[in-house]
Amino acid sequence: GAVVSQHPSWVICKSGTSVKIECRSLDFQATTMFWYRQFPKQSLMLMATSNEGSKATYEQGVEKDKFLINHASLTLSTLTVTSAHPEDSSFYICSARVQQQETQYFGPGTRLLVL
Amino acid sequence: QKEVEQNSGPLSVPEGAIASLNCTYSDRGSQSFFWYRQYSGKSPELIMSIYSNGDKEDGRFTAQLNKASQYVSLLIRDSQPSDSATYLCAVGGGRGTALIFGKGTTLSVSS
Numbered sequence: 001g002a003v004v005s006q007h008p009s010w011v012i013c014k015s016g017t018s019v020k021i022e023c024r025s026l027d028f029q030a031t032t033m034f035w036y037r038q039f040p041k042q043s044l045m046l047m048a049t050s051n052e053g054s055k056a057t058y059e060q061g062v063e064k065d066k067f068l069i070n071h072a073s074l075t076l077s078t079l080t081v082t083s084a085h086p087e088d089s090s091f092y093i094c095s096a097r098v099q100q101q102e103t104q105y106f107g108p109g110t111r112l113l114v115l
Numbered sequence: 116q117k118e119v120e121q122n123s124g125p126l127s128v129p130e131g132a133i134a135s136l137n138c139t140y141s142d143r144g145s146q147s148f149f150w151y152r153q154y155s156g157k158s159p160e161l162i163m164s165i166y167s168n169g170d171k172e173d174g175r176f177t178a179q180l181n182k183a184s185q186y187v188s189l190l191i192r193d194s195q196p197s198d199s200a201t202y203l204c205a206v207g208g209g210r211g212t213a214l215i216f217g218k219g220t221t222l223s224v225s226s
Contacts, residue, residue, distance in 0.1 A: 049212070102207040103147075108157070
């Protein structure tokens with residue numbers, strides 16, 4: 001149980017385009033999902049917390065207009081990187097949590113390369 | 116600000132030895148503790164969770180919690196080269212917030 005999927009696993013795009021990443025909890029309902037970014041050989045960095053049916057909470061320094069998060073259902077959250085630039089190239093990982101539990105289950109991640 | 120500290124390593128152990136990974140946390144009120152393993156280029160995967168003082172064993176893994184001293188440890192018995200990875204300690208942030216992660220300890224098991 002507790003499987004989280006992400007799609008796509010790899011994406012290459014041109015600078016200035018937008019990219020949408022999906023995060024799905026496959027066998028449980030996730031009232032809260034989290035989005036992380038990780039640069040090579042660096043630690044996880046929490047970008048935002050996404051609660052179903054409400055606006056996401058962004059961490060300090062993360063531009064909410066650039067990283068759009070939508071948590072429209074209990075099994076799906078999406079992250080859209082708008083007007084992507086080469087510095088946005090990174091490994092984006094989502095995690096999901098069951099209500100009233102603190103355990104976070106991670107998706108396999110999406111590797112974004114902006115040319 | 117709540118913090119979780121880990122020695123970055125690398126921690127090098129020979130195959131078959133016991134690997135000991137340690138973690139300290141700053142918030143004395145923390146109630147839940149987790150160990151994740153992250154292979155290079157992959158996302159973290161949950162190894163164990165622990166909530167009460169003492170030891171919790173799962174196969175070759177043993178998590179140890181000491182709330183009075185505010186530390187958590189992970190012991191890996193009979194270490195294998197496939198255990199080579201970065202191990203992340205995480206502490207519950209409470210009030211619906213995300214887990215607070217340490218920066219991880221890199222373990223290298225040599226055959």
